[in-house]
Amino acid sequence: MDSPINNSEPVTAVIVDDEPDNLGVAVMVLEFHGVQVRTASSAEEGLKLLHEQKPTFLLLDILMPKQSGYEALKIIRADPTLADLPVIALTAYAMEGDRQKGLDAGFDGYITKPIFATTVYDDIKAMLADKKTATHGKR
Numbered sequence: 001m002d003s004p005i006n007n008s009e010p011v012t013a014v015i016v017d018d019e020p021d022n023l024g025v026a027v028m029v030l031e032f033h034g035v036q037v038r039t040a041s042s043a044e045e046g047l048k049l050l051h052e053q054k055p056t057f058l059l060l061d062i063l064m065p066k067q068s069g070y071e072a073l074k075i076i077r078a079d080p081t082l083a084d085l086p087v088i089a090l091t092a093y094a095m096e097g098d099r100q101k102g103l104d105a106g107f108d109g110y111i112t113k114p115i116f117a118t119t120v121y122d123d124i125k126a127m128l129a130d131k132k133t134a135t136h137g138k139r
Helices: 018-031 043-052 069-078 098-107 120-137
Strands: 012-016 035-041 057-060 087-091 107-111
Touching: 012 018, 012 043, 012 107, 018 120, 035 043, 043 057, 043 087, 057 069, 057 120, 069 087, 069 120, 098 107, 107 120
Parallel strands: 012 035, 012 057, 057 087, 087 107
Antiparallel strands: none
């Protein structure tokens, strides 16, 4: 993946989703494009991974048991070491207004399930490029 974040370093991702099939598709597509992927099946496990090694970006399911993606995002945004991490929602919420709700909550992008293997890589690249542009525009 040509990293819109930093072209000189490998692109890494953490994917947090409690559904193994969703994880499998996302991992397969990203690894095909050269992304180094780590996975977690809960928000708690995902937060631990983020502190072990900060990835280039995070794909975060919204609807999970115990702790939702929205709750995990609040923790991430409140942590100075993770606050600038690009976080993309990965969700089955596809009703009108859901995407905007996610973006308003602080997600940098919004991908609805089912994941389309043919387009998700390009969608993620575009979202990361948008995040990079927005970040550089604030300076």
